[in-house]
Amino acid sequence: MGRLEYFSIIAPDMGRIFRFMGFVTLLPLGVAAYFEEWDMLVPMGLVPLIFVLLGSALLTIPRPPREARLSVAFTAVALIWFTAAVIGSVPFIVGLHMPVTDSIFEAMSGWTDTGLTLLPDVDATPKTLLFWRSFMQWLGGLGIVAFTVALVSRSGLTQRGLYRSEGRSEAFMPSVVGTGIAMWRIYGIITLLSIGLILLSGVPVWDAVNLALTAIATGGFTVHSEGIPYYDSALLEFLLVPVMLAGAMPFKLYYLMYYKRKASFFGDRQAVALLSLALIGIFVLFGDLIFLSGIDAFSAFRQSVFMATAAITSTGFQNTSPFTWPTVTTLYLIMFMLIGGSSGSTAGGMKISRVLLGLEGLVWWFKRIFVSGKAIVPFRHEGRTVQRNIAEVEVSKNMLIIILYFLTVFVGTIAVLHFETPTMFESSNVIFEVVSAFCNNGISTGFVNPEMSIGAKWVFIFVMWFGRLEIMPVLVLFVGLIKGFD
Template sequence: MHFKVILRVIGLLVMVFSVSLIPPIIVSLIYSDSALNAFIYSFGINLVAGFLLWLPVRRERGELKIRDGFLVTVLFWTVLGFFGSMPFFLAEMPALAFTDALFESISGLTTTGATILTSIDDLPKSILFYRQLLSWLGGMGIVVLAVAIMPMLGIGGMQLYRAETPGPVKDSKLTPRIAETAKALWYIYATLTAVCALGYWAAGMTLFDAICHSFSTVAIGGFSTHDASIGYFDSVAIEMICTFFMIICAFNFALHFYAWRHKSVWHYLKDPEARFFLFILSGTIVLTALVLAMTSTYEWDKAIRYAVFESVSIATTSGFGTADFSSWPHFLPFLLIVTSFIGGCASSTGGGMKVIRILLILKQGLREIQRLIHPSAVIPVKVGGKAIQERVVSAVWGFFSAYLMIYIILMVGLMATGLDQVTAWSAVAATLNNLGPGLGDVAANFAGIGDAAKWMLCFSMLLGRLEVFTLLVLFTPMFWQK
């Protein structure tokens, strides 16, 4: 592997990331809050550290290979989680310990939305803005943004793109050049963010809240500037806007690219993954509304309102809240958490295992039933009328197996720290699926759990964001062999 080239890339990207600390500095100056020095110091530390990493290897050149791409991606998210935690650690408010600051930083960057903060409404505006900005940068992936500028840095970006992009098929490009693909994705992402912010503002949010919530909505991050999340506004219009953009951003962004390029929207309904995703959402909403109304938890109008928002929020792994779903009757809390395992579509900002993988697993299961009847028949797995390669099907099963094993190991690890079964089960689901809220002791926030549990959940968030294999491959001996 080209370790000097990798070090040069990391140094450059850390310096690029330091620029993201300028907007919070501006916000701090506007609102004259107490976090100004924390952001100035953090900006200087990031910039100097990146420069010192880059300086000794500044003349190194070379194309990144597959293994280089995996290592850069994992290092970038872990290193960035560390450097991103500095404003939380240095600020007088919220005055976090290092573990808590790191947890909050990684949660934002991975768009998990799990928080250890309380009394969020009272925090400095710049800290609130920075949390949302971290989520927004992590939504599309800072690595994908970096790929867009790689040609200017003299570094090939294809391996980074393949390592970072979610979904079972990672070789497809929207445009002939990978840098153009990254730019196209970020143009769409930024446009959706701007439209979402304008919608929130028009619906009654302040300009600050509108911008902040547009960041975490489009990123499907779930961070809010208020303890009560979207429920703080108690506005049907705001909830409808939020619901719409959560669904839109849980679609495959290739569909948005096609809509932008061809000025058409009919392909959304023709896409099998999008149709299956909408089917899951619809079924969850109907079942949730019926249970809430028939158990007299809410009147019919509120039952439908809360069912729509919470079902979409949890299923897309956004994690916004308008009601405490953890206290809902019967199986509803469990059901909603389970939907987060499915998550959004491939190449979306959503978390979970991705809809296309679940669809392929179901079709593979159906094929095995058919083979019991016709043992000698050749029955391909098809999606949208097209046969899926056996290599892809087996890779999906491998991913599913690894996901399940990691989930069990992490849950047992959390229970070993003293957490009860419900808290441990939901905490792993909330972090591995990049969802945010859980059940039990982590229903409101993660402040009450121990440091050991928080470190394990940081690892879980990174696993979920990097789709398990990208991180686990570094722990295999074969990866480090020449």
């Protein structure tokens, strides 16, 4: 099949989504009007305009009748995220006269919920554009949940086999449209609750709204150059902890809670693992800070609770610079960034489910080594026995993805170093920054800054995109572009 014919399969789906985005992205215009930033109306208004025009154009393309393939969904989602970043960059280019690369970086960091920024001065940026950053993160967060859920319930990459083998229907929502509406409602409710919670700390409404949007999306943009330390409020930091955790929980739980009225947080292994990891992270960071840094106990507690949660949920808020920390503590931070939150949440990283499945595969293999001869060792997943051949496929796919994560960090770091010669920043800072971008985390050493070379900026843009979609969609797009889609 030719590349053009292939894209014509995707076009109508993309068109519908873009036209929908055209309507949703009208909201920042309200912010411009409220704050009377009239000069922002045109830059901001271009976004819905382009989305609607592009969407309508794509909808005119006739869709050839062909069966759906996994590669089609992958290619479509990869293209949607990239196009959204390009369109999302327009307000920064037109309204702030930022360079094109920096603007695309900013929008990609927004849609992918990464939170790294190239804004020259956050405090001096018009409120409309600050809201646009927060809003992109909020939309991107729900977008990735919807994509993951659709993938699990429809085309079935991630671990579908594990469920199907038990004859259990994983379709926790009847259709994508139904999913969409239920999702929006739940997401909206959680966001409103978060705004209320954050207001308890006494920050202004404007700050509370933006912080809630970016915390629940585990995005991490703030509306001040200083970030979270601007508020200098331990209360705010502790109030943000549950919001970040809520963003990194599997959203399926909220659905079950809201529609089926059953709360089963402790029955979900990802939720349990997330909370355990956060506790372990707090414990380790606290110990390291007390024994290795020698700061006072309350500061150590405040830093460890906030930073461990921000790292493991991939939100990337910071109430301190981890580069005043001992090296070994920073390495723990990297590990938490790599693991990331739950799959089916707004969080980034490899995902807890993937790490758990990897561990199960390891245990399984160990048992098989110890057992003599041809005795059969069953594979157990979530308390059930899985058919052997299905287990092999799922374990193996999972391992591949994990290896691709490590490889990407490696290749990304080498690529950045080919563009930048680190004099001030040692190489381990570059690795840290690549992991942070790739896992859509956003904790930064300061290496990512507007002075960086254009090449390095594009590596980071690519790495954020690659990581948000968990590698395969972008890889499939590139392989398809190069080798054709057959």
